[in-house]
Amino acid sequence: MPLFGTDGVRGLANGSLTSDLALTLAQATAVVLGQGRTADARRAAGKRLSAVVARDPRVSGEFLAAAVSAGLASSGVDVYDAGVLPTPAAAFLIADIDADFGVMVSASHNPAPDNGIKIFARGGVKLPDVVENRIEEAMSGPKLQPTGAAVGRIRRFADAEDRYVVHLLGSLPHRLDGIHVVLDCAHGAASGVSPETFRDAGAQVTVIGADPDGWNINDGVGSTHLGPLAETVVRLGADVGIAHDGDADRCLAVDAAGNIVDGDQLMAIIAVSMKERGHLAHDTLVATVMSNLGLHRAMNDHGITVLQTAVGDRYVLEGMNEGGYSLGGEQSGHVIMSEFATTGDGLLTGLHLVAEMARKKATLAELASIMTVYPQVLINVKDVDRSRAATDVEVQAAVAAATAELGDSGRVLLRPSGTEQLVRVMVEAADEATARRHADRLVDVVRERLAL
Secondary structure: OOOOEOOEEEEEEOOOEOHHHHHHHHHHHHHHHOOOHHHHHHHHOOOOEEEEEEEOOOHHHHHHHHHHHHHHHOOOEEEEEEEEOOHHHHHHHHHHOOOOEEEEEOOOOOOOOEEEEEEEEOOOEEOOHHHHHHHHHHOOOOOOOOOHHHOOOEEEOOOHHHHHHHHHHHHOOOOOOOOEEEEEOOOOOOOOHHHHHHHHOOOEEEEEOOOOOOOOOOOOOOOOOOHHHHHHHHHHOOOEEEEOOOOOOOOEEEOOOOOEEOHHHHHHHHHHHHHHOOOOHHHEEEEEOOOOHHHHHHHHHOOOEEEEEOOOHHHHHHHHHHHOOOEEEOOOOOEEEOOOOOOOOHHHHHHHHHHHHHHHOOOHHHHHOOOOOOOEEEEEEEOEOHHHOOOOHHHHHHHHHHHHHHHHHOEEEEEEOOOOOEEEEEEEOOOHHHHHHHHHHHHHHHHHHHEO
């Protein structure tokens, strides 16, 4: 099984993801990403390569980040230890100080016993599959083992948080004065920097989920558990709630009545705002095939094209880079604004959402009303041969029949999993009963035709 998944290397800390693996992975990263003209020029000038290392507050992040730093320094790389910061902050800092690459130690929205290692190339961009494969191969090859003055140094990146806050504030088109925001930081990496940034932008801020102890990250709070945020917003009469996940590369929201505003709705609001202000490149939004039909219709009503990609923020990024687009994202709350970030940034997204409320003097419910969310039924059909989903005649005929019956009032998506023997059946319709009926019918056909 490949070491790298859809978002770096992830596993049970001290189980499958050990300090030995982290050190070896860092050494291999130095070998692979330490190549190229820029790296060669730096060495020729007598300079060592440099990398930014950051982590979320999981207790295992302490020894894993130390192992990563040791692996890099022992390979002749100077390490800037940024401590606990969001993933998008690490990506920004790599570009900001012109580091050669960087590493984020985090398992994002996973529970505390898990952890992960995300690697970014120069400029703070995620690695393509081919480079990840090269790093995995290099783990069993020779390592860089400089001695004397050629070994790397590990330094505390003292102004890392300040640089990131200044960057975020500089991106805002409007201050947030007069808006009461409740922030749920998931006891994660944004617990310090998010409240500070929203307050500096002018918002009145109430904070929950911002007391990380190493074990409580994502535990009943954050973007995967929106109940506490909704309850707090309603109880306090706040204007809006913003939820991050453990490494703050996601953002979801709730309006003043406690209603959830998901990533599709956030993208719709921000896309229209960017178009009105002349910042939406080619009047195009990049989204995955899982985005709601309501997003497509809302964007069409506002003269915005939706470009679809495979599921995963890395594929959204690829689509954005290939077409020179400025906005993309996923229903889960990964929103990428390429003018200011190279990856999903939950703080950036939340700030720009609230700035739009302030700019238009509108409630979040009013802004979100530009998009009608179609009921969506998603069923994972397990223990089936995913490889035959696209070629089985009867399965495809069932998909075509459901699509024809729904017409313009719905959508059908049948998608094999990229990692498991299962097929995902997704149906959207004008009402949930219709969506459920078509989904159940398709599930029966898939089970019958593709059973292992």
